[in-house]
Amino acid sequence: MDEAERRRAQPTANARWGNSLSVLLGDCLFAHALTLSTNFENAGIGRAIARTAATVCSGEMIQTQRKFDLNLSVQDYLRIVEMKTGSLFSVAAELAAVISEANAGVIQRFKNFGFQIGTAYQIYDDCVDLAGNEGATGKTLGTDLRKGKFTLPVLIFLRSATEFERERCCQLVLEERVEEMIELLKNGATNGALNESIAAGSDLIREAQGGLDGMGSNPYAEALFFLGEALCEMFDQLRV
Numbered sequence: 001m002d003e004a005e006r007r008r009a010q011p012t013a014n015a016r017w018g019n020s021l022s023v024l025l026g027d028c029l030f031a032h033a034l035t036l037s038t039n040f041e042n043a044g045i046g047r048a049i050a051r052t053a054a055t056v057c058s059g060e061m062i063q064t065q066r067k068f069d070l071n072l073s074v075q076d077y078l079r080i081v082e083m084k085t086g087s088l089f090s091v092a093a094e095l096a097a098v099i100s101e102a103n104a105g106v107i108q109r110f111k112n113f114g115f116q117i118g119t120a121y122q123i124y125d126d127c128v129d130l131a132g133n134e135g136a137t138g139k140t141l142g143t144d145l146r147k148g149k150f151t152l153p154v155l156i157f158l159r160s161a162t163e164f165e166r167e168r169c170c171q172l173v174l175e176e177r178v179e180e181m182i183e184l185l186k187n188g189a190t191n192g193a194l195n196e197s198i199a200a201g202s203d204l205i206r207e208a209q210g211g212l213d214g215m216g217s218n219p220y221a222e223a224l225f226f227l228g229e230a231l232c233e234m235f236d237q238l239r240v
Contacts, residue, residue, distance in 0.1 A: 012140075045095055052091040059083025068148035070170065074155050081122040082115070089118025093224070100220075109211050113224055116208035117231065123201035124235055126151035130182050131194055131238050142178040152200065157185055157193035198235045205232050 013022040030053045037046035063080045066072050093114030097107040128137055129144045130153055144151050150158070158166060165184065172181040185193060205228045215221040 040099070042098065045098065048091050048095060048098075052087050055083050055087040059085075059087075063149060068173070069150070070158070072150050072155065074152065074159070077150070077152055077155055078119070081126075082119050085122035085125075086115045086119040089121065090115035093117075096220075106215070106218075109215070109221075110224070112211050113208045116204045116211070117224075117228060120201040120204035120208070121231060123152055123197060123204070124231060124238075127153060127194060127197050127201070127235075127238050130154075130185060142182065145173055145178045145181055146176055148173060152197040153185060153193045156196050160193075195239055198238055202232055202235050205235075 013025055017025075033049050033053070034046060037049050040046070059080050059082075063084065066076070066080075090111050091114070094107060094111035097110040102110070126144060128139075129141055129151065132139075132141055134141050145154070154169075158169060161169065168184060169181065172178075172184065209225050209228045212221045212225055
């Protein structure tokens with residue numbers, strides 16, 4: 001949807017076949033996931049996937065509606081990323097526990113972990129879009145700003161920017177001068193925006209890991225804990 005040309009060092013579906021076919025391909029993937037879910041006797045698995053697909057699409061719709069919206073708040077942004085990405089990670093972790101026939105307490109812990117780690121990952125991805133290296137990340141950067149999608153670093157910047165910086169920011173975004181906008185974010189009077197975003201993501205990871213405490217020597221919980229550690233390291237590499 002962001003019309004990026006590269007993901008994971010490979011051409012995107014959009015770059016190969018165009019936006020319309022790419023959106024339809026995404027629809028097909030959701031439909032295929034629902035088809036696969038019918039192989040399970042537990043009908044709740046299919047319902048959870050369908051519910052999550054609707055939530056993800058709703059989050060994308062809200063974000064699309066609020067492009068170039070200077071009234072978007074940090075709370076609005078967080079709600080969008082919770083819907084887009086938090087819910088997706090959440091259902092993945094939840095259903096892994098459900099299929100493994102874990103008890104209700106473990107299922108809820110895994111669900112909560114996925115929600116928080118997914119939200120943190122989206123914050124990371126949004127920070128990478130502004131501060132990453134295209135060669136290292138293997139993806140097209142600056143796509144959010146080009147599309148008028150204000151992410152956490154931008155919103156934190158705007159919240160405490162001088163009037164001149166706000167006007168300059170709006171001008172650069174509207175004129176799609178992304179590289180200059182990134183420099184403003186890094187070098188302006190409020191250049192703590194990126195680090196504050198990184199700290200917010202890192203705090204979410206620690207909360208997610210804390211929710212796994214008390215599970216003993218559960219190897220799956222340990223694997224999730226170290227997943228959080230890996231994401232924290234990725235955040236640390238972005239600090240300025």
